[in-house]
Amino acid sequence: MIDEPADPRSLSVRRVIVELERHVATAGWDAPVRVFALVRTAGALERDPSLANRLPTEVIGFAQEDPDHLTAVxxxxxxxxxxLEELLHQIAWPDSVDGAAVVVERTVLPPEAEAEMPDDPDVAAEWIERHPSRRDVRLGAAVLRSGEYCCAVRARDHDSDDSVAVGRDLAPGLVEGVGATLD
Known part of the structure; x- marks a missing residue:
């Protein structure tokens, strides 16, 4: 499921979250949260021309063709x-960072199962791990200071690049948390 953005910045943020999710996927499952600064490649090269010696040639070419091309650090x-919430509250980015991205794994339940969840957090965690309808997913969200954002979701039981859902509103809570680090 892919919704294609129309404007160049939205397309760039979509491309970067797809690339980041695929990059993180190469390490397999049961991984820690991964956090990335996003910078417009052309702007970074302008601020630090020596960066051209450290970036792959194709990245420099992308930046020359597309001023909105993003590099993730x-x-x-x-x-x-x-x-994750506490971690995101501790992060603040300098003005030279154009955006941020987070990729994290979560266990999700269908809404009808959530209504049955125990109130005690410790009991609930164990209950979720044993629930037959649980799904392990990898969520990614990339957010720019200018407001563009995009998400990617991969389910463990459909673990292939062509099964990754990509769109704006797939992980609204994660988008909000990542966006707050840019304020």
């Missing part, structure tokens, strides 16, 4: 956090 040494 994975963030290492993330702060300790109890959960």
């Amino acid at each position: 994975e963030q290492e040494g993330l702060p300790q956090a109890a959960d």
Whole structure:
């Protein structure tokens, strides 16, 4: 399922989240959250011409053809956090960063199963892990300061590049959390 954006920035943010989800998928499942700074490649090259010596030739070509082309820079040494929400509250980006992306794994249930979930968080976690309708998914969201965003979702039980759903409103909570790091 793919909804194609019409404007160049939306197309660039769509391309980068698809590339990031595929990149993260090469490491397999049961992985930690991955966080990326997004920079417009042409702008980064303008600010630091020596970057041209470190980027692949095809990336430089993409940047020359498309001023909205994005380069993702994975963030290492993330702060300790109890959960994704706490982690995102600890992240702030300098003005030189045009956007951010997060790729994270989650277990989801159909809405009818969520209504039956126990209130106690520890009991609920165990209940979810044993529920027959649970699905493991990898969610990705990329958000630009200018407002464009896109999501990607891959299910473990349909683990192939051609089964990744891509669209704007697939993970609204993740989009909101990533977007808040840009304020």
